[in-house]
Amino acid sequence: MIERAAPTLPGDAIGLVIAHLGKSLAVETARGELLVCQSRRRIIDVAVGDRVQVEATSPDSGVVTAVLPRSTELLRPARGGRTRTVAANIQHVWVVLAVAPEPDFLLVDQILAVSEHRGIAGGLLINKVDLGGDRTRLDVEVRNYAAAGYPVLEVSARAGVGLASLQQRLHSTCSMLAGQSGVGKSSLTNALIPDRSLRVNELSAKSGLGRHTTTTATLYHLPGSGDLIDSPGVTVFGLAQMNGRDIAHGYREFRDFIGRCRFNDCRHLDDMGCAVREAVAAGHLSEARHARYRKLLEKGVSAAFLTSAQPPG
Numbered sequence: 003m004i005e006r007a008a009p010t011l012p013g014d015a016i017g018l019v020i021a022h023l024g025k026s027l028a029v030e031t032a033r034g035e036l037l038v039c040q041s042r043r044r045i046i047d048v049a050v051g052d053r054v055q056v057e058a059t060s061p062d063s064g065v066v067t068a069v070l071p072r073s074t075e076l077l078r079p080a081r082g083g084r085t086r087t088v089a090a091n092i093q094h095v096w097v098v099l100a101v102a103p104e105p106d107f108l109l110v111d112q113i114l115a116v117s118e119h120r121g122i123a124g125g126l127l128i129n130k131v132d133l134g135g136d137r138t139r140l141d142v143e144v145r146n147y148a149a150a151g152y153p154v155l156e157v158s159a160r161a162g163v164g165l166a167s168l169q170q171r172l173h174s175t176c177s178m179l180a181g182q183s184g185v186g187k188s189s190l191t192n193a194l195i196p197d198r199s200l201r202v203n204e205l206s207a208k209s210g211l212g213r214h215t216t217t218t219a220t221l222y223h224l225p226g227s228g229d230l231i232d233s234p235g236v237t238v239f240g241l242a243q244m245n246g247r248d249i250a251h252g253y254r255e256f257r258d259f260i261g262r263c264r265f266n267d268c269r270h271l272d273d274m275g276c277a278v279r280e281a282v283a284a285g286h287l288s289e290a291r292h293a294r295y296r297k298l299l300e301k302g303v304s305a306a307f308l309t310s311a312q313p314p315g
């Protein structure tokens with residue numbers, strides 16, 4: 003039997019937050035030990051992917067004393083006009099879609115727009131390609147995303163299709179799987195991380211939270227190098243801290259046209275001389291994407307468009 007050494011952390015050591023467990027955090031130390039940690043009260047927003055300073059208080063637990071600066075952060079709106087960090091230090095977000103459940107492209111657009119805004123590369127994973135079913139609408143939309151420059155991979159967690167090319171994409175980087183419930187994010191994670199269930203069991207045992215740990219965003223190490231975060235399904239993502247201009251830029255294919263609009267404060271809706279609208283009318287941009295842009299803009303931020311946006315140039 004291998005005797006497990008107690009963590010011998012000299013004062014503070016650096017750890018990686020691999021999951022939020024209700025009020026506590028699962029932190030992995032540099033030696034690979036898993037500590038269930040509380041955070042000091044002044045540390046309010048810690049997320050999966052964060053690098054933290056941690057003090058071990060027992061072989062299984064510790065205290066997070068500081069959060070190190072982040073390279074990226076993916077934010078969502080929270081109560082009281084605040085924001086919440088979904089994940090920190092990720093370089094890629096893959097939105098997972100499938101022929102069933104029926105895709106919500108407004109949700110896809112939100113996740114991609116927020117990622118654009120945060121300097122995180124987006125992409126699409128079309129899962130369950132082993133299933134039959136009518137893919138007409140899915141294919142039309144997917145072509146639009148591909149034309150906008152997003153990588154699109156067809157995969158099947160069940161049949162093992164496309165997993166090798168996905169693995170290549172995930173190599174040496176930190177990626178998150180996002181999207182609706184039931185599209186197969188956890189199934190893909192399972193297919194890519196051989197010891198995933200071991201990790202989940204360890205988390206459940208140490209936190210005493212049982213099944214709960216599988217409903218929180220959790221970071222796994224990929225074989226070789228790179229990390230993968232499996233996140234719980236969402237129905238709405240929100241557009242934290244984004245004004246109208248940010249949303250327009252979040253539709254990345256609009257950017258080629260935005261500078262050619264007649265007016266600096268063009269909202270790219272029905273504005274006179276709008277190059278984006280003209281490109282939609284001419285078939286250079288997707289009408290469906292533009293209709294959803296309109297929806298997002300009119301929903302939350304139209305008033306903020308003029309007040310908080312800076313004119314270009």
Ligand SMILES: Nc1nc2c(ncn2[C@@H]2O[C@H](COP(=O)(O)OP(=O)(O)OP(=O)(O)O)[C@@H](O)[C@H]2O)c(=O)[nH]1
Pocket residue numbers: 129130131132133157158159160161181182183184185186187188189190233234235236
């Ligand atoms: N046919 C088929 N079914 C799949 C595939 N991947 C996942 N499923 C099924 O889809 C269902 C949902 O899969 P999950 O992996 O739990 O989906 P999820 O995206 O993690 O869902 P949430 O955790 O609720 O957000 C399960 O019944 C899976 O067996 C696939 O490639 N093909």
Ligand SMILES: [Mg+2]
Pocket residue numbers: 187188189233234235
């Ligand atoms: Mg899941």
Ligand SMILES: [Zn+2]
Pocket residue numbers: 260263264268269270271273275276277278279
């Ligand atoms: Zn315009």
